[in-house]
Amino acid sequence: xxxxxxxxxxxxxxxxxxxxxxxxxxxxxxxxxxxxxxxxxxxxxxxxxxxxxxxxxxxxxxxxxxxxxxxxxxxxxxxxxxxxxxxxxxxxxxxxxxx
Numbered sequence: 001x002x003x004x005x006x007x008x009x010x011x012x013x014x015x016x017x018x019x020x021x022x023x024x025x026x027x028x029x030x031x032x033x034x035x036x037x038x039x040x041x042x043x044x045x046x047x048x049x050x051x052x053x054x055x056x057x058x059x060x061x062x063x064x065x066x067x068x069x070x071x072x073x074x075x076x077x078x079x080x081x082x083x084x085x086x087x088x089x090x091x092x093x094x095x096x097x098x099x
Contacts, residue, residue, distance in 0.1 A: 004071055011064050019061040021054035030057050 001009075015032050022029050030037040038057070074089070 004068065004075075007064065008068055011068065014061070017062050017065075019058050021051070021058040023051040023054055030054050030061075 015034060015037055017032065019030055019032050019037055022031055029039050074092075
């Protein structure tokens with residue numbers, strides 16, 4: 001199974017987004033509107049890492065649909081045969097906005 005297919009499968013089965021990182025607690029839970037998703041508990045002396053992990057999980061979950069759409073659009077509509085086309089594709093990715 002390709003990575004894209006696996007991500008699509010997991011996204012479809014996961015708790016719907018948006019997810020939120022609650023970085024005010026020492027164990028940095030990740031939540032959705034329907035309840036808790038997971039805790040990012042790390043070594044008790046390093047709660048900042050748990051907060052960073054929570055924020056990454058939040059951002060990845062909330063961005064996955066748009067990122068998969070972008071990958072599919074590139075796969076469906078882009079033929080890269082020359083260096084100029086590579087540069088054009090990179091420029092398109094750079095200008096892609098998640099909002």
